[in-house]
Amino acid sequence: MPGTRLVLHVDADAFFASVEQALQPELKGKAVMVGGSDRGVVSAASYEARRYGVHSAMPVVQARRLCPHGIFLKPNFLAYRQFSRRMFQIMREYSPLVEVTSVDEGYMDLTGTLRLHRAPPWEIAHRILVDIRSQLGINASGGMAGNKTAAKMATGIAKPNGLLYLEPELAPLVLGQLPVGTIPGVGKKARIVLQRHGIRTVGDLAGIPTSKARSLLGLWGERLVETASGRRIRPVRSESREAQKSYSQERTLTEDTVDYAFVRRVAREIAEKLIARLRADGKGASTVTFKVRYADFTDKSRSVSLKEPTNENREILARIDSLFRKTITRSMSIRQVGVKLSGIDRPAFQEDLFEPDRTSRYQRDKAVDLIRNQFGFEAVCVSDWTAEPG
DNA sequence: TCTGGGGTCCTAGGACCC
């Protein structure tokens, strides 16, 4: 058959909650929810918790009301990363063509491995899921089809703890009946627009002319029609990971505040942590963005671009200060503070014999990174980074 | 119900250049 490809999508079920249950067997069979603070949302809910109507992205406060006896845990990202690495390792034992799309899901191209393993595709997929379950103690679901989108949608049908093989001839029939919102990329807004025009299922979307999709949803709409009709085929890419394009961190304060001096300190602290990550990765950023979310949930951000990528504290923190003044123009209390560093590239400045001051400042930045890595962020407080860049 | 955090990509308008 021409161009017959076989893609397997693997997605761990209720990943964060499942890892917690694997690490603490006494949690098995119980309603486990992983979330940040009481001002946050649920990141993952075990299937036991879902029976009470809890789902991810639900405010923690609401989850507590629905499931008061449930177990609420703070996330342990280190453990999740370890389980994630092991899961992808298992997948790579069956094919080198594994694409990691997030901590708990990925694709693999099984086209070339069928002969290698001398087994039908569903058999291989089944073995992978069994290996994950037996070696990690967590359940994963799988979807197999002729392209990535169909495979991912198949996983959605198979969940939890299932496997679905959609043969290419059957895929349009099966997927065409699903609600249009099940297509990856159709969120709440797009769904509303589409429904207003009578487009309710994947099949409805596949059937409209691209010109109509474009008028409704722009370029994105055209792509969605191609996706819905199975014409948008993207290869499984196993490159370790494309270069990261931005580093950002946001923090929701424990309570809304009008103490702007405090907000500024938080922003600088976040920025220092991000810059340290840049330095650790040997990268620099050329765009600095400062963002606040006001108590009424409106967001405001201001950004500035530099001539060259940098990872020097002095350069970036001075920008944070001026952006801070440009951004906070209302006397409303602030809920969340965020910093984003983008335009990531190799840093322009390297330690240089002919710029002794700058070099020694840079060495100090790196020395502070070392100490903080060992003793924590609070171990060092440096106060004179407010200086304007020279 | 009362709304996280870390990302990617897209859009639209304005500046600036040719």
Next chain:
DNA sequence: TCTGGGGTCCTAGGACCC
């Protein structure tokens, strides 16, 4: 005097994903 258009970069905001 009136009026271009394309390309590129920057900025602000928003949709979406997990």
